[in-house]
Amino acid sequence: MNSTIALRTERLVKRRADYCLGPVDLALEHGYTYALVGPNGTGKTTLLTCCMNLTRPTSGKVELFGRSYETGEAEIRTYAAFVPDPLEGCESFTLLEMEKFIGRWYERWDGSDYRRRAERFRIPLHKPYGRLSQGDRKKAALTLALSTRAPLLLLDEPTNGLDLASRSQLKQMLVEDSETMERTVLMSTHSVEDIRQFADYILLLKEGRVEGPYDKDSLSMSWRRLWLTGPATLDMSAVPGAVEWSEAPVPHLITRDRDAALAYLEENGVQVTSEQPLPLDELLERLLQL
Numbered sequence: 145m146n147s148t149i150a151l152r153t154e155r156l157v158k159r160r161a162d163y164c165l166g167p168v169d170l171a172l173e174h175g176y177t178y179a180l181v182g183p184n185g186t187g188k189t190t191l192l193t194c195c196m197n198l199t200r201p202t203s204g205k206v207e208l209f210g211r212s213y214e215t216g217e218a219e220i221r222t223y224a225a226f227v228p229d230p231l232e233g234c235e236s237f238t239l240l241e242m243e244k245f246i247g248r249w250y251e252r253w254d255g256s257d258y259r260r261r262a263e264r265f266r267i268p269l270h271k272p273y274g275r276l277s278q279g280d281r282k283k284a285a286l287t288l289a290l291s292t293r294a295p296l297l298l299l300d301e302p303t304n305g306l307d308l309a310s311r312s313q314l315k316q317m318l319v320e321d322s323e324t325m326e327r328t329v330l331m332s333t334h335s336v337e338d339i340r341q342f343a344d345y346i347l348l349l350k351e352g353r354v355e356g357p358y359d360k361d362s363l364s365m366s367w368r369r370l371w372l373t374g375p376a377t378l379d380m381s382a383v384p385g386a387v388e389w390s391e392a393p394v395p396h397l398i399t400r401d402r403d404a405a406l407a408y409l410e411e412n413g414v415q416v417t418s419e420q421p422l423p424l425d426e427l428l429e430r431l432l433q434l
């Protein structure tokens with residue numbers, strides 16, 4: 145498991161009657177958290193389940209740490225843990241029972257760590273999964289996945305249904321784990337807060353195609369709202385990266401290329417009186433519309 149690429153897909157395609165994912169080419173560098181963002185029904189779950197080989201791709205290749213499912217499914221499965229939304233087929237099992245059949249697949253499984261995490265999430269170990277509340281089910285699935293200590297986590301809407309204290313527990317666990325192990329996380333999410341808190345990179349899924357990864361911090365540095373004074377004759381559409389502009393009530397524009405826009409405006413005698421980063425939710429909405 146020496147590859148620094150935790151997850152690679154090559155020309156991955158999943159075709160259904162009225163839907164097509166891909167081709168998707170991904171190379172996720174190990175040690176980072178990637179948020180997979182896109183409108184409902186664009187294929188986030190499909191992509192995650194294809195990567196876990198739970199959905200058979202129509203064509204293309206998936207590799208975890210340089211190994212494909214064809215070359216050893218039993219081994220490659222231990223490289224990754226998946227939190228589906230929801231976890232199905234486990235309704236009659238308690239968390240203690242689930243440990244028996246999931247824990248033995250993972251060599252780094254630690255039973256006492258598993259129980260500690262369940263306690264921190266305040267989920268009962270003796271109650272059947274099917275009788276847990278929606279939020280507790282999600283926490284149970286997270287507890288199982290985190291306790292595998294697998295180097296790759298694929299999380300489908302991981303904070304869906306979690307209360308505020310549990311979100312903060314999840315964040316703390318991921319931070320604590322990062323002190324003792326290197327882990328890559330790919331999470332699908334509709335939550336701006338998740339992206340803000342967890343993501344290093346953003347992947348956009350639009351009409352079955354993936355764009356990115358975009359470095360979250362660089363995005364927020366380069367997308368700016370600028371307020372201007374200067375020659376009224378300036379052609380705003382010529383400003384580098386301009387995606388929206390208006391003359392009223394005060395001339396302003398939104399650019400996705402702050403540095404080039406500032407240089408261009410200066411050259412053309414336009415003063416920038418103020419600038420503001422775009423709120424993350426607005427930035428994501430605009431990226432998805434491009």
Ligand SMILES: Nc1ncnc2c1ncn2[C@@H]1O[C@H](COP(=O)(O)OP(=O)(O)OP(=O)(O)O)[C@@H](O)[C@H]1O
Pocket residue numbers: 160162163182183184185186187188189190191
């Ligand atoms: N088991 C299935 N059989 C047939 N079509 C499916 C199946 N699962 C999903 N689809 C279809 O595949 C497409 C992608 O669905 P998917 O669940 O991957 O989207 P998503 O981006 O995860 O959506 P959401 O944000 O609502 O969770 C949709 O058109 C959906 O109807």
